[in-house]
Amino acid sequence: YEQPAPPKQFHLGMFEIGRPLGKGKFGRVYLARERSSGFVCALKVLHKNELQQGKVEKQVRREIEIQSNLRHPNILQLYGFFHDSKRVFLILEFAGKGELYKHLRRENRFPEWKAAQYIAQMTAALKYLHKKHVMHRDIKPENILVGIHGEIKISDFGWSVHAPNNRRNTMCGTLDYLPPEMIKPGSQDNYYSEKVDLWSLGVLMYEFLVGEAPFEDTPVMTQRRIARGEMTIPGFVSPEARDLIKRLLVLDPEKRIPLEQVQKHPWIVKHCVKGERASLRDSKSTGS
Numbered sequence: 001y002e003q004p005a006p007p008k009q010f011h012l013g014m015f016e017i018g019r020p021l022g023k024g025k026f027g028r029v030y031l032a033r034e035r036s037s038g039f040v041c042a043l044k045v046l047h048k049n050e051l052q053q054g055k056v057e058k059q060v061r062r063e064i065e066i067q068s069n070l071r072h073p074n075i076l077q078l079y080g081f082f083h084d085s086k087r088v089f090l091i092l093e094f095a096g097k098g099e100l101y102k103h104l105r106r107e108n109r110f111p112e113w114k115a116a117q118y119i120a121q122m123t124a125a126l127k128y129l130h131k132k133h134v135m136h137r138d139i140k141p142e143n144i145l146v147g148i149h150g151e152i153k154i155s156d157f158g159w160s161v162h163a164p165n166n167r168r169n170t171m172c173g174t175l176d177y178l179p180p181e182m183i184k185p186g187s188q189d190n191y192y193s194e195k196v197d198l199w200s201l202g203v204l205m206y207e208f209l210v211g212e213a214p215f216e217d218t219p220v221m222t223q224r225r226i227a228r229g230e231m232t233i234p235g236f237v238s239p240e241a242r243d244l245i246k247r248l249l250v251l252d253p254e255k256r257i258p259l260e261q262v263q264k265h266p267w268i269v270k271h272c273v274k275g276e277r278a279s280l281r282d283s284k285s286t287g288s
């Protein structure tokens with residue numbers, strides 16, 4: 001049964017508002033249901049005066065413009081938006097299992113098979129984004145949600161841009177995910193290359209497997225360790241996972257492993273290619 005495409009014009013009266021789902025630096029998200037269709041979604045409410053004070057209106061416009069043109073199973077869908085005199089409302093896909101970072105904190109760190117599934121899905125989403133010349137530039141557990149089937153969904157495109165982009169952006173929030181080229185002055189040109197997301201993918205993979213970010217330290221020390229690529233990978237991380245982390249966390253953006261190669265990396269293939277596991281089972285049973 002095909003859901004009827006929702007009408008283009010939205011307004012608040014069309015929705016029943018449910019429980020609060022969470023809050024971010026700007027605004028809150030509520031569970032919501034579109035009355036006529038019963039369609040369940042997440043409604044992000046942003047207050048215009050807060051956006052003006054935070055000087056982030058342009059960022060929100062960009063988030064809306066970019067995210068409403070994206071369709072991918074691992075990217076949280078933006079169905080539409082509307083506003084009234086005081087607020088902007090984003091109608092977002094509801095992710096049934098909530099924020100990934102809460103799962104990571106609760107489990108401390110993910111088993112390798114789960115981390116590999118998540119990294120494979122992130123890689124597919126980034127390949128899709130980069131093909132559209134969109135860089136997310138703020139990949140971190142706080143910006144990832146989990147769908148009802150355990151699939152991950154990148155959200156919060158507030159920092160994403162269409163490459164190339166020569167607008168300066170002051171970064172806020174954690175430094176942990178910043179690549180060296182965004183720390184070292186003067187390397188402005190590859191400030192906006194898609195390679196930025198490859199570095200963040202490496203930091204994300206490390207944090208999934210270890211439970212903390214590779215360069216986590218005081219703000220000054222974090223920047224220094226990132227600029228020098230100083231990190232240690234604990235002994236419990238498998239050699240294949242260690243190899244992929246090292247191929248992503250490369251100081252020179254041009255030398256980072258490309259997304260196509262990530263998808264073929266032994267660590268990803270071992271945990272994510274169904275045929276691989278089946279064939280391994282077959283080879284064991286038939287001794288072939």
Ligand SMILES: Cc1nn(C)cc1-c1nc2c(-c3cnn(Cc4ccccc4)c3)c(Cl)cnc2[nH]1
Pocket residue numbers: 021022023024025026027028029042044092093094095096097098099145155156
């Ligand atoms: C929480 C939670 N528990 N369960 C079982 C599901 C969810 C859930 N949360 C979401 C959420 C959701 C909630 N908070 N946030 C963080 C946030 C809030 C405001 C501005 C910026 C960022 C996202 C969304 Cl968008 C979309 N879908 C969601 N689903």
